[in-house]
Amino acid sequence: MILEYELRDDALVWIKSPVTGVISYVVDVRGKSFAFTLGGRDELKPDPPPLEPETLHNAIRACPFCPGNEHQAPPESLRLTPAEFPGWTGAAQIEGAGWVIRAFNNLFPRIPEALTGGRNESWVVVEDPRHFLDRPRSINDLTFTAALGERHFLELIKTDVRLMREIFANSSVHSVVVRKNQGRESGASQPHPHQQLIGSPAPLPAVEAEVRAQHERPGWWPELLELVERLGLLIERDGPVVSYSSPIGAFPRSYDIVMPDYHGLLVDLPEVDLQRFARALYRILRILGPLPLDYEIHQDPNLPLHAHVNGRLYPYSNVAGTLNLPSVLPQNVAALRKALTRG
Ligand SMILES: [Zn+2]
């Protein structure tokens, strides 16, 4: 046994992350109230006040990621045009759109430029020109990634790969992370759907810790996959790609998408596997829909390629290096699997 955990009557009691050392304890939280955490979310109220068109226009006018405001953002590095994406669902909604996806430098670099050869290697990838959903009923009816569709998400990941090639052309960059925040509860600073790509001189600490764990306990990931399957936490398997509800995630509702046998970078992944990886990630996003979430794609030559998705609606309760996992997790995953086969 490489992982540290305890089972009683075939149910998980606790498990320790080999990466962070955090221990997740499985507890019954069915009687616990989430009213405070979920309170104050206007979009959950059944009848929001009627929306003034001026309110929408003002939000769009003020958004640096909306079409027409391109001059408010740093110069563009690359774009995907509607002509390059014939199936784009926004064509009818946004007439004469010049772009579907576009990338430019983040105004606020995550890593000082001096550390990456004098170039800002923090990037923003705007996922779509549409700020609001079709026929929004509230100012919170924002476009979200799952609403864009699976094909669109694949185009987004392919655009990330194009951008990554440019970032890796900077010889002082040795690692790139993809990050997404959706919803203000996840810490998103802009409502318009976008991702971040961050190029860094060395693997960032989360990836570095995973490389260290991989080195100290080779084989922990395959063992985790066996365990999640046994516990009923496996979501889907598509060729070399596996997704599961993680008992060692950063949040009580965390999902991983992993390619256990592919140790490498997105830019080197064959197209067919890139599609499978993007699809598996998209399917988790589709289940979460407009809910607040974050995800990161972690890549390193010494690690299985993977992504972490965190559902952020629930209270975050890391207490002194411990988390609580709801004991109903396997039932949740069973419901999730069912929803995926229906869709
Ligand atoms: Zn916008």
Ligand SMILES: [Zn+2]
């Ligand atoms: Zn990771």
